[in-house]
Each structure stands twice: as structure tokens, then as C-alpha cells.
Amino acid sequence: MYESPVTPAGIRPLAEAAKRADDGRQDRMWREGAVVTVALWSFTLLIYLPIILNRYEGMGMTSVLLDSSTILVSMAFAMGLFALFRAIHSLRRRVQVGIMILAVFAIAIVQSAFDLLFTGFVAHTLEARWLALPDDLLQSYGAAFNYAAVFAVNCALFQLAAGRRRAIRQERELVHLRASAKQAELDALRLKFNPHFLFNTLNAISAMVVTARNAEAEQGIETLSAFLRASIETDPDAVAPLEDQLQLVDHYLQLEEMRFGDRLDVxxxxxxEVGSVIVPSLLIQPLVEAAIRDAVEPSSTPVRIRIAAQRKAGGLELSVSDDAPRAQTRDGVMAVETVRGRLGALFGGAASVVVRSGDRGVETILHVPAAG
Structure with missing residues (x-):
């Protein structure tokens, strides 16, 4: 049970928490990790190439090429670092940094040991290299430091690429959210001042007056007034208790019942207990409109529209269904996509929209995570 409203600022941390796992991996793409690794180590090889040439002076290019080929091992180690970088994305930042620092030094030591053995093999002077091992180990300390520096730069490039992708993704999500909110606002304005809807409603009230059903006409005017007032005051960008949306939908359907009579059963x-659950504004209104337009208007027989809500799986399940056998129309699909876009922008993969259509009518089921 939720006792106080949740502002949009309160919903965003929930959305970020729900999407953290997927977004973290999306920001750390294998392709970008491979690109920065190949670029960095190719540049490193270019810098150290004169040293390698000097090391094998007089021995031919075969030894130079074999020694240079160890850059592929370095790239493989770097991609192992990237795999670790992706795997720990959900940990706290300090823990991530600590793990990556330890991994960098560990791989730098392993790489230095590999170079020491490999260069001895390439030089074909294993005995001489063994005798010179103490001096080589002293030199390896410097090599290990150099490797640690390059691997550290490699990790920094991983983070830079991930940060760039994250910024692009967040910018796209913000644009998508604004577009979805604007679409919802336009839909709300269309409904508020829809001449066709108002004409039909006023025509139904007029018919009641002509046939001396004054009490019904008075009730119709009060309902229309309440509906228009609530519609004008609704902010498409805000969130509100579910009971507020249900009241708006109820006013709307009461007005449509005046028009369709027995053809509409609600x-x-x-x-x-679900009335106080906080949900985005105007979430189910587009779905109810689509049911009226696509199921009730074309039908010559009674159509039942059912609006249901229940707590389920740590959130709220909402459904709008009708029993008119049909497939979804283009307008109906657009209404569903508007709702799906808003939920996706706010909650990511934690929210879902499922549509079932066929001989038993059309049912749209929304799962909204708990917020509060």
C-alpha cells in the first residue's frame, strides 16, 4: 500500500535500478573494446619497434617478426581485462577500480614473464639467457611497469568508450521520453477538445432533454463537466494514484454509455487496495479509447469492455480488454506503442506490454513495477 504520491524524480532511480544490468553491458560492447585494444597496442608496437630491431640486429627479420607477434598475446590479455571489466559492471565504483588495478598488475607480471621466455626461445640462446637470467629479471621490473602502464591506459580507454556509449544512450532515452510524453499530451488534448466526441456527447444529452429525461440529462452534464475538468488538470508528464486515472476513465465511459446505450457494457x-498505487498519468486512457473506437463503434451487438488491476510479481498488472472478435487496427497499435514507449522510457525492461487478439477480442496487459 502506498501512502504518498511519488514524483517523477522518485521514479527515475527505480528506472535506473531496473535497467542497470542491461545498460551496463550495453555500454561495454565487445566491438568497441576490441577496437581500442587493437589501436592502442598497435601504437605501442610502433613505439617499441626500434628497440626490437636493435635487440635482434644481425639475426634477420624472422626473429623480429616473431618477437613482434607477442603483441597478439598482449591484445588477448587486454581482452581478458575487458571481459573482467564487463563482468564487474554492477559492483560499486571503488570495488571496480580496485579489482581492475590488481588485474592490471597481475597481467603485467604474466606478460613480462612470457616475454622473457619467448625472447629467449626466439634468440635460440637458451643457455646464454639462463646465465643472464638475474640481469633479465632486473630488466623485467621495468618491462612489467611499462606493461602495467599500457594495460592501465587500455582500461581507461575501455571506460572512456563505455562512458561515451552511456552518454549517447541516455541522450536517446531522454529524447524518447520527451517524445512519448509529448505524444501523450497531444493525445490528451485531442481527447479534451475532440469535436466528434463532444458533439456526440452533447447530442446524447440533447436527446435526453427532448425526451424529458431531465434527470439523466443533468447527470450527463455533470459527468461531462467532471471529465473535462479532470482532463484539463491532468499533466501527461506526471505520476498519480491509479484511482485518479480510473475516475477519469469512468467519466469517459459513462459519457460513451449515453451514446451507445446497451451496446456498451463496462x-x-x-x-x-490498488487505488493508491502510483503510475504514470494517462496510461490506460489511450487503450480504452482504442477499444471504444475499434470494438464498440463498428459493432451492432453488445460489447463488453473490462478494466482490471491487481498486484502481481512485485508490481501492478493492468489490463484493458474487450470481447469483440477482431484484429488490432493501425490506431490500436499506435495506442499500444505509445503506452509501451512511455513505460520503456521510465522503467526499461522491468515493465512490459503484452497484446492478445483473436476470436475472443483484444486484451492489452501492462506490468508496471512498484514505485515507492
Missing amino acids: IFDTPD
Whole structure:
């Protein structure tokens, strides 16, 4: 049970928590890790090439090429670092940094040991190299430091590439969220001042007056007034208790019942306990409109529209369904995509939208994570 409203600022941490695992991996792409690794180590080889040439002076290019080929081993070690970089993305930043520092020094030592053995093999002077091992070990300390520096730069480039991708993704999500909110606002304005809807409603009220059903006409005017007032006051960018949305939908359906009469049968299956759950504004209104437009208007027989809500799997499950056998229309698909876009922008993969259509009508099921 939620006792206080949740602001949009309160929803965003939930959205970030729900999406952290997927986004962390998306920001650390294998392709980008490979690109920065190949670029960095190719540059490193270019810098050290004169040293390698001097090491094998008079021995031919075969030894130079074999020694240079160890750069492939360095790249493989670097990609191992990248695999670790991806695997620990969900840990705290300090823990990540500590693990990566230890990994850099460990791989630098392993790389230095490999170079020591490999260069001895390439030079074909294993005995001489063995005698010179103490001096080589002293030199390896410097090599290990150099490797640690390059591997550290490699990790920094991983983080830079991931940060760049993260910034691009967040910018796209922000644009998508703004577009979805703007679309919802436009839909709300269209509904508020839809001449066709207002004309039909006023025409139904007029018919009640002409046939001396004054009490019904008065009730219709009050309902229309309440609906228009609530529609104008609703902010598409805000969040609100579910009961507020259900009240708006109820006003809308009461007005449509005046128009369709017995052709429209409405059922609300919404327990009181879900009324205080916080959800994005105008979440189910587009789905109800689509059901009226696509199921009730074309039908000559009664159509039942059911709006249901229940707590489920740590969140809220909402559904809008009708029993008119049909497939979704283009407008119906657009309504669903508008809702899916808003939920995706706010909650990522933690929210879902499922549509079932066929001989039993169309049912749209929304799963909204708990917020609060």
C-alpha cells in the first residue's frame, strides 16, 4: 500500500535500478573494446619497434617478426581485462577500480614473464639467457611497469568508450521520453477538445432533454463537466494514484454509455487496495479509447469492455480488454506503442506490454513495477 504520491524524480532511480544490468553491458560492447585494444597496442608496437630491431640486429627479420607477434598475446590479455571489466559492471565504483588495478598488475607480471621466455626461445640462446637470467629479471621490473602502464591506459580507454556509449544512450532515452510524453499530451488534448466526441456527447444529452429525461440529462452534464475538468488538470508528464486515472476513465465511459446505450457494457475489476498505487498519468486512457473506437463503434451487438488491476510479481498488472472478435487496427497499435514507449522510457525492461487478439477480442496487459 502506498501512502504518498511519488514524483517523477522518485521514479527515475527505480528506472535506473531496473535497467542497470542491461545498460551496463550495453555500454561495454565487445566491438568497441576490441577496437581500442587493437589501436592502442598497435601504437605501442610502433613505439617499441626500434628497440626490437636493435635487440635482434644481425639475426634477420624472422626473429623480429616473431618477437613482434607477442603483441597478439598482449591484445588477448587486454581482452581478458575487458571481459573482467564487463563482468564487474554492477559492483560499486571503488570495488571496480580496485579489482581492475590488481588485474592490471597481475597481467603485467604474466606478460613480462612470457616475454622473457619467448625472447629467449626466439634468440635460440637458451643457455646464454639462463646465465643472464638475474640481469633479465632486473630488466623485467621495468618491462612489467611499462606493461602495467599500457594495460592501465587500455582500461581507461575501455571506460572512456563505455562512458561515451552511456552518454549517447541516455541522450536517446531522454529524447524518447520527451517524445512519448509529448505524444501523450497531444493525445490528451485531442481527447479534451475532440469535436466528434463532444458533439456526440452533447447530442446524447440533447436527446435526453427532448425526451424529458431531465434527470439523466443533468447527470450527463455533470459527468461531462467532471471529465473535462479532470482532463484539463491532468499533466501527461506526471505520476498519480491509479484511482485518479480510473475516475477519469469512468467519466469517459459513462459519457460513451449515453451514446451507445446497451451496446456498451463496462466492468471495472479494480480492488480498492490498488487505488493508491502510483503510475504514470494517462496510461490506460489511450487503450480504452482504442477499444471504444475499434470494438464498440463498428459493432451492432453488445460489447463488453473490462478494466482490471491487481498486484502481481512485485508490481501492478493492468489490463484493458474487450470481447469483440477482431484484429488490432493501425490506431490500436499506435495506442499500444505509445503506452509501451512511455513505460520503456521510465522503467526499461522491468515493465512490459503484452497484446492478445483473436476470436475472443483484444486484451492489452501492462506490468508496471512498484514505485515507492
